[in-house]
Amino acid sequence: MRFPNSGLFHYCKNLGENIVADSTDGLDAPLTMYVPSTAATAFERSSIRTIVETAWHKVWKPFLLDCRVWHAPFQSGRMVPNRKLFRHISTVLTIHDLNALHEDKPEEEQLRSVRHVQKMIDQSDVVVCISEFTRKDVETHCNLGRTRLKVIPNGINPLAAPRASVLTYKPERPFLFGIGYVNRKKNFHTLVELLHRLEGWEVVISGRLDEPEYIASIQEEIERLGLTDRFHLTGPVSEEEKSWYLHHCTAFVHPSLAEGFGLPVLEAMSAGKPVFLSDKTSLPEIGGDAAFYFRNFKPDYMAEVLHDGLEKFNTNQMESVVKSHANSFSWGRTADAYARIYKSLL
Structure with missing residues (x-):
């Protein structure tokens, strides 16, 4: 959420606010958003708890001790708990795309991108793809093993009033x-x-x-x-x-x-x-x-x-x-x- 006008920013903001507001299943555990300092006030609903990223979190994240489910919202990130240290945490990974395969990039760059995604998958319990096209890419180029795979399309962002x-x-x-x-x-x-x-x-x-x-x-x-x-x-x-x-x-x-x-x-x-x-x-x-x-x-x-x-x-x-x-x-x-x-x- 470092870039307020990006698609990933709106994905995180809309998903967080709608889970709190509209989820018919509800959640028995409180929802907490881990955000960069630039997004400290991004969520408008007071019921959404936020933890703001700090430099010392690179060494230790004490809030992981109480975490039960961690959602990594983007496949190119690195924010996934270490399974060996935090065995009590289940991880959900959202894969938006494997676009490196479709951008005419050098083969080594494509392979490096897929290797990183595979590493993220290996640390996850559930993988969510945002489109059927992305699902097919993941199934073709990655090894899911026992990781569950779901397709959940994004919603539509409500437009601001034009000015x-x-x-x-x-x-x-x-x-x-x-x-x-x-x-x-x-x-x-x-x-x-x-x-x-x-x-x-x-x-x-x-x-x-x-x-x-x-x-x-x-x-x-x-x-x-x-x-x-x-x-x-x-x-x-x-x-x-x-x-x-x-x-x-x-x-x-x-x-x-x-x-x-x-x-x-x-x-x-x-x-x-x-x-x-x-x-x-x-x-x-x-x-x-x-x-x-x-x-x-x-x-x-x-x-x-x-x-x-x-x-x-x-x-x-x-x-x-x-x-x-x-x-x-x-x-x-x-x-x-x-x-x-x-x-x-x-």
């Missing part, structure tokens, strides 16, 4: 919106050539500028094509800004090459917007029949998919369809499923 007064940039034309870490995996550079084929449009991409060389290559292409007044990288934005962009864009675009889930897709649908996604990894599972898909990233083809998709969306009045699809993902149901797992381990 134009806080905008980093306010578009002056119809615009496409995308959000996420701006890196090669997200594939946002394909939208530059797409925009070059769309007269009178803008593209706004928000999110952490993650890879300097990749950012520089996008900016060079923007300048080469004369799109500096129409293609905008805002950097990170507040929840209010994100909500404004989602409510006012003409369409949401997400050409990502690798996703374990894709929460922004559902957020855009909850605002009643058409979404245009790559057909890679988990995105067809999350978008379903309510989304439109880029089967390749040739700019003329992408422009055709966008044109035809917008026409179909407007002709068939699909706003209610995408909202209904988004609302089928519920943090309440997600929290109930996790609560049942916790309770089974107590």
